[in-house]
Amino acid sequence: MTNQPRTFAYPSKKAKSCPVCGQSSYSKDGIHPQCAVQLADESRKVQLQAARKQASQSGQKKQKSWNKQCPKCSTQLHVRRKECDCGHVFRQTKSPSNG
Ligand SMILES: [Zn+2]
Numbered sequence: 023m024t025n026q027p028r029t030f031a032y033p034s035k036k037a038k039s040c041p042v043c044g045q046s047s048y049s050k051d052g053i054h055p056q057c058a059v060q061l062a063d064e065s066r067k068v069q070l071q072a073a074r075k076q077a078s079q080s081g082q083k084k085q086k087s088w089n090k091q092c093p094k095c096s097t098q099l100h101v102r103r104k105e106c107d108c109g110h111v112f113r114q115t116k117s118p119s120n121g
């Protein structure tokens with residue numbers, strides 16, 4: 023009967039390789055502090071670009087300007103409409119010869 027306590031053999035002080043630069047790193051997380059900063063900066067840059075892209079896309083959406091507002095009921099009507107549903111008649115831009 024052998025009652026020996028099991029001992030896990032950890033690899034002693036094996037250098038991890040930094041995921042950013044590929045160089046061996048002895049730090050706790052296996053990544054150089056300056057590389058960690060670079061990594062965070064990189065992801066931030068990507069987010070910034072994505073945000074900028076979205077902003078430019080949303081800015082392209084323009085509201086249609088082919089509407090005019092009825093002064094009587096404030097309804098948006100097409101510019102070519104001569105009468106509003108409320109009965110308001112828009113003045114013609116071309117003034118008739120007879121007054
Ligand atoms: Zn590194």
Ligand SMILES: [Zn+2]
Nearest residue numbers: 092095106108
């Ligand atoms: Zn109206």
